Amino acid sequence: MSASPSSSAQGAREALAVRLQHLRKDAGLTGRELSARCGWHPAKTTRIQKGEAPPSDADIRIWCAACDAGDQAEDLIATARAVDSMYVEWRRLHRHGMRKVQEDFYALHERTRICRVYVSNVPPGFFQTPAFATALMNQITAFQGTPDDVCEAVAARLARSRFLYEGDHRFVVLMEESVLRFRTADPDAMKGQLLHLLAVMPLASVSLGLIPFTAQRVVWPLEAFYLFDDVQVLVETLTAEINVTQPRELADYAKAFDSMAEVAVYGDEARTLIRAAIDALG
Template sequence: MPASPSSHAQAAREVIAGRLRELRVEAEITGHELAVRCGWSPAKSSRIERARTAPSDADIRAWCAACGAHDQVRDLVAANRRADRLYVHWKKLHRHGMRGAQDEVVPLYERTRLFRVYCSNVVPGMLQTEAYATALLSAIADFQGTPDDAPDAAASRVERSEVLHDGRHRFVLLIEEAVLRHRVGDPATMAGQLGYLLAVMALPQVSLGIVPAGAERRVWPLEAFYMFDDRQVSVELLTAGVNVTAPGEIAVYAKAFSRLTGMAVHGQAARALISEAIEFHG
């Protein structure tokens, strides 16, 4: 695994910062003069140029104008927006509630043919019941201090999960056994959620594996990650979501997923673990 999940995003920001510095040097102006032309403090120019502060689109336009490089605005703004998508803070994404974040990924779900999902902490979003999703999203909103629109967001999440019943998609999902024991919501919510896992396992397009608590670890428990074909991996951290698009990094996640699959149980053995968890919550 990469040393830091946000390393690729930071690398993208450093490329943008380096290009901005080149424009300033080519214009033969100092950082102080650039700041004066932009109406900023010199410290702001320095932070942007050293990739300590991410520039806004307006900052890039002002920088290019100060350097007489208007033709560079479009490409730099596009690169800056791509970098923003690589590392997205949850509080920023959820500042107006969580429903928008659920709706936003619908096109990605619709165009993905093979989903590979690993979750070590909660039931994967696409397998969540509405009651479980409501309880989980409400807890997230409370922790983040963001607006709690959990019922609407949960309804959107369940609607988004209709792709499970679309024959054009395949789903290979792995969860740690601990996920079955972590109580989200009340006992009735857990009973409904675990019962739904048993039902969804019968779908021919779905493969659900469970890594038993007693399995010999060849891969340690990781952050939850979602693989969308071989184009993108979305990693869920406590404070942010990381979208990995570099082929080399995607290949590392694919390797981890393959090894985790080898540790998991499926079929009747997985059903037995779920049934035990239902009794545990009873």
């Protein structure tokens, strides 16, 4: 497994920095000469070349012009923007509220045929009930201190559940047993959420596996991740959304998912765990 889920973003930043460094060298310029042409301090050039400071669109255009490579500017700008989208803080994504992000997830699910999901904290959004989603999003809004559009965001999140019933979509979900037990919402909302899991399990589009507390681990518990077909993994950390597209890392996430699927329980065994969690609510 990769040491950090942000390694794709850091690797991409470094690759962009190397491309800019090569442009400078191909132009026969030293760092100081490039800095003089760009009209900024040499320390800025050093930070950009080390991948420590992300260049702005204007920085890239100036850099390319200084290297007589203006024709490469737009391609490098597009690359830089893609790198910027790999690791995005939730506070930035939620700066106007959560509704827009939920709508973006809807579009992502709409174009995905097979969505493999691993969660260790809460059920995935497309499985959530209105009461549970409201409780969770209220917590997130309070924690992040971002604008409160919970009602609109919940509606946008719940809209994803239509893909459980419509179109050629497949949802293969692995949950740690802890997801059933964490009191993320009040007892009534938790009970409703657990009953809803029982209701969606028979759907043809759904495969739900639970990893029991007692399972012999082959892969340690991880942060939640969504594998969209075989082209993108979205990892959810406390502070950021991380988008992984590097083939080697995609393969690592798929390997981890397959390994955890082997120790999960399904069908009646999974239902027994869910009913036990319901009974524990009293």
